[in-house]
Amino acid sequence: xxxxxxxxxxxxxxxxxxxxxxxxxxxxxxxxxxxxxxxxxxxxxxxxxxxxxxxxxxxxxxxxxxxxxxxxxxxxxxxxxxxxxxxxxxxxxxxxxxxxxxxxxxxxxxxxxxxxxxxxxxxxxxxxxxxxxxxxxxxxxxxxxxxxxxxxxxxxxxxxxxxxxxxxxxxxxxxxxxxxxxxxxxxxxxxxxxxxxxxxxxxxxxxxxxxxxxxxxxxxxxxxxxxxxxxxxxxxxxxxxxxxxxxxxxxxxxxxxxxxxxxxxxxxxxxxxxxxxxxxxxxxxxxxxxxxxxxxxxxxxxxxxxxxxxxxxxxxxxxxxxxxxxxxxxxxxxxxxxxxxxxxxxxxxxxxxxxxxxxxxxxxxxxxxxxxxxxxxxxxxxxxxxxxxxxxxxxxxxxxxxxxxxxxxxxxxxxxxxxxxxxxxxxxxxxxxxxxxxxxxxxxxxxxxxxxxxxxxxxxxxxxxxxxxxxxxxxxxxxxxxxxxxxxxxxxxxxxxxxxxxxxxxxxxxxxxxxxxxxxxxxxxxxx
Numbered sequence: 472x473x474x475x476x477x478x479x480x481x482x483x484x485x486x487x488x489x490x491x492x493x494x495x496x497x498x499x500x501x502x503x504x505x506x507x508x509x510x511x512x513x514x515x516x517x518x519x520x521x522x523x524x525x526x527x528x529x530x531x532x533x534x535x536x537x538x539x540x541x542x543x544x545x546x547x548x549x550x551x552x553x554x555x556x557x558x559x560x561x562x563x564x565x566x567x568x569x570x571x572x573x574x575x576x577x578x579x580x581x582x583x584x585x586x587x588x589x590x591x592x593x594x595x596x597x598x599x600x601x602x603x604x605x606x607x608x609x610x611x612x613x614x615x616x617x618x619x620x621x622x623x624x625x626x627x628x629x630x631x632x633x634x635x636x637x638x639x640x641x642x643x644x645x646x647x648x649x650x651x652x653x654x655x656x657x658x659x660x661x662x663x664x665x666x667x668x669x670x671x672x673x674x675x676x677x678x679x680x681x682x683x684x685x686x687x688x689x690x691x692x693x694x695x696x697x698x699x700x701x702x703x704x705x706x707x708x709x710x711x712x713x714x715x716x717x718x719x720x721x722x723x724x725x726x727x728x729x730x731x732x733x734x735x736x737x738x739x740x741x742x743x744x745x746x747x748x749x750x751x752x753x754x755x756x757x758x759x760x761x762x763x764x765x766x767x768x769x770x771x772x773x774x775x776x777x778x779x780x781x782x783x784x785x786x787x788x789x790x791x792x793x794x795x796x797x798x799x800x801x802x803x804x805x806x807x808x809x810x811x812x813x814x815x816x817x818x819x820x821x822x823x824x825x826x827x828x829x830x831x832x833x834x835x836x837x838x839x840x841x842x843x844x845x846x847x848x849x850x851x852x853x854x855x856x857x858x859x860x861x862x863x864x865x866x867x868x869x870x871x872x873x874x875x876x877x878x879x880x881x882x883x884x885x886x887x888x889x890x891x892x893x894x895x896x897x898x899x900x901x902x903x904x905x906x907x908x909x910x911x912x913x914x915x916x917x918x919x920x921x922x923x924x925x926x927x928x929x930x931x932x933x934x935x936x937x938x939x940x941x942x943x944x945x946x947x948x949x950x951x952x953x954x955x956x957x958x959x960x961x962x963x964x965x966x967x968x969x970x971x972x973x974x975x976x977x978x979x980x981x982x983x984x985x986x987x988x989x990x991x992x993x994x995x996x997x998x999x
Contacts, residue, residue, distance in 0.1 A: 500570070500571050501569075502514050502516045502566075502754070502782075503515075503565065503566055503780075503782050503787055504561060504563050504565045504567060505563065505780040505789050506563065507562075507563055511551055511553065511554075512540045512551070512552040513549065513550070514550045514552065514567050515549060515746070515782075516549075516567075516569075517545050517546050517549050517550055518545050520571065521571025522545055522571065523637070524542050524543060524544065524608065525541065526542045526569060527539055527541050527542075527555070528540050528542065528552060530561055530566070530567060531565065531566040531567075531568055532562070532566065536902075537557065537561060537565055538554060538557040538561050539554075539555045539556055540553060540554050540561075541553050541555050543633075543635070546694075546709070555972070556935065556964045556974065563789050564817065564819040606636070606638065607637075608636075608998075608999060609632070609633045610631070610997060610999070611630075611631070611633070611997055612630070612631050612995055612996025613629065613630050613995055614628070614629040614630075614653075614992070615627070615628050615992065615993050615994070616629075616991070617990070617991045618989070619989050620987065622658075622659070622661075623658060623660075625656060625657045626656045626658075627654065627655045628654055629651065629653035629654070630652045631649075631650070631652075632648070632649075632651075633649050635647050635648075641681075642681040643678060643681065644676065644677070644678055645676075645677040646676050647674070647677075647692075648671075648673060649671070649673035649674075650670070650671050650672070651670050652667070652670075653668055655668070668729075670730040671691055671730065672702070673690075674690045674691045675688055675690035675691060676688070684710065684711060685709070686708070686709050687706065687707070687708050688707045688709075689705075689706045690704070691704050691725070692705075692707065694718075703722040703724060704723050704724075704725060704732055706720065706721060707719075707720040711744070714745070715743070715744060716744045717742065717744070718742050718744075719739075719741045720739065720740060720741070721740075722738065722739075723735070723736060723738070724736040724738065724764075736765070736766045737764065738762055738763065738765075738771075739762070739764075740763060741760055741761065742758050742759065742760030743758065744756065744757070745757045745758075752783065752784070753781070753782075753783050754780075754781070754782045754783075755779065755782070756779055756780050757779035758777065758779065759775075759776075760777075761773075761774070761776070762775075762776070769799060770798050770800065770801065773795065773796045773798065774793050774794060774795045774812070776793045776794070777790075778792075784821075785820065785821050786818070787817075788816075788817070789817045789818075791813065791814075791815045792813070792814050792815075793812045793813040794809065794810075794812070795811075795812050812836070813834070813835045813836065814832060815831070815832070815834075816831050816832045816833075817829070817830075825865055825866040825867070826863070826866075827865070828863045829860070829861070830860065831859070832860075833856055833857055833858065833860075834882070835857070846939075846958065846978070847923075847941065847956060847958055847980070848943075850943075851912075851921045851943060854919075855878070855919070857880050858878045858880030858882075858886070859880075859881075860876055860878040862874065862875055870895060870897060870898065871893070871895050872893070873893050873894075874891070875889070875890065875891045876891075877889045878890075880914075884916065886912060886913060886914035888910065888913065889911060890909070890910035891909055891910075892908040892909075893907050894906040901929050901930060902928060902929045903927070903928045904925075904926070904927040904928070905926055906924065906925045906927075907924045907925075908922070908923050909922050915948075916948050917947055917948070918945070918946045918953075919943065919944065919946070920944050920953070921941065921942070923940065923941030924940060925938065926938045926939075933966035933967075934965045935965075936961070936962070936963055937962045937963075938959075938961045941958060942955055942957045942982075943956050943958075944983075954984050956980060956982050956985055957981055958978060958981070960976060960977065960978035960979070961977055962974070962976035963975050963976065970998050970999060971997055973993075973994065973995045973996075974994050975991075975992065975994070976990075976991075976992050977989070
């Protein structure tokens with residue numbers, strides 16, 4: 472009997488080990504938002520951390536739901552995500568929660584020495600790029616936007632198509648396509664004009680090894696490692712492993728108006744990346760690179776860049792820095808040979824669970840933003856984002872949050888701003904959330920203030936309603952009174968089953984010199 476028991480144990484032990492390993496991997500994992508570019512959210516996890524394109528990640532702040540994002544591009548240890556919906560503005564340092572894909576390790580009669588000490592996350596890292604069946608995911612949908620101001624306005628129906636094929640050709644080929652078409656009908660004084668535009672945001676084929684350590688991507692693409700470049704038509708070669716990699720790229724920038732191919736600006740460059748182990752409690756990522764571009768045979772912009780992040784349970788640091796090297800006509804126009812540009816630094820310290828302290832600096836001249844619609848609050852934050860800031864937030868009784876921030880800009884237009892907010896969330900079973908905010912900006916030539924409030928709730932398990940309203944006032948020197956604009960809005964997000972997603976909203980802006988404006992927007996998409 473003892474022999475039979477030993478035999479049964481010897482057979483069951485490897486199978487039990489696989490199940491336990493899968494249980495560890497299948498548990499919820501977390502990372503943080505490391506970079507933002509409009510509606511695009513970047514994270515320092517990738518294919519070797521158990522993340523795949525098409526996965527959805529929850530965005531949390533202080534344990535409360537903020538947004539949901541979907542992975543659209545993934546490298547070994549980086550992911551770029553589209554924003555599906557938001558309850559609040561996503562911020563660098565917000566928590567991203569996801570479930571790593573379960574990859575069962577191969578069962579062997581005699582495991583290698585030390586194999587029993589490997590964690591589930593390490594097993595995912597070793598096998599995440601293997602044993603995945605080929606698949607195509609994507610979405611197809613329609614959107615509609617109508618804006619009316621007095622006797623003028625426009626109507627804009629649009630169609631979107633997104634296809635992502637992964638692990639094709641035996642796991643060696645990935646393809647991606649993102650095409651958006653819109654028709655704009657403008658009405659002014661009783662007459663109408665019609666314009667139709669089709670734009671390709673991505674059309675790429677990538678050939679790689681099964682473990683993703685070597686890849687070559689050709690076509691219109693973006694790269695999480697080249698955030699300063701954003702969109703380009705060309706080729707990107709990457710070589711590396713779980714801890715380090717380097718890449719070379721070359722291509723042209725699309726025409727800024729039509730988004731069609733253009734030979735006007737040619738750019739090329741390279742980068743190196745270093746990162747922490749997948750199982751490290753202190754996660755870091757650091758990249759360094761250089762990019763040169765020419766326009767019509769003349770220097771356009773040559774610069775070096777560095778970007779990185781460091782995160783532990785209590786500390787999060789994110790930074791980017793660009794350094795321009797000026798030559799040719801730029802020197803003759805009086806530019807310095809070397810000039811630092813586009814500095815961004817953010818640090819968040821959470822010494823205890825319910826308290827967070829934020830500080831940073833931002834002097835970026837331009838930030839690429841893509842939004843389907845903007846609100847007066849978005850416009851306020853975009854206009855006055857530059858400067859150094861310090862602030863914090865605290866959570867009370869797991870249901871309330873207070874926040875505040877002050878920002879100073881010592882540039883050509885010296886200014887100072889402050890903001891304070893309060894929020895109550897997870898109230899009752901329908902997740903009622905109440906929030907309010909007041910902000911003021913004071914510069915040498917303009918003073919602006921913002922007051923807003925919002926109410927959100929989930930009337931059904933897969934539905935969310937958000938109502939908001941407020942006032943934005945602006946005073947230009949030497950005027951003594953504010954030009955005040957008010958707005959009210961309501962938005963609905965609804966998931967119909969597992970594949971259909973619908974959203975819609977209405978906003979009315981009125982008062983002040985801007986007159987009255989009404990916006991209606993809606994969309995329906997099928998995800999597969």
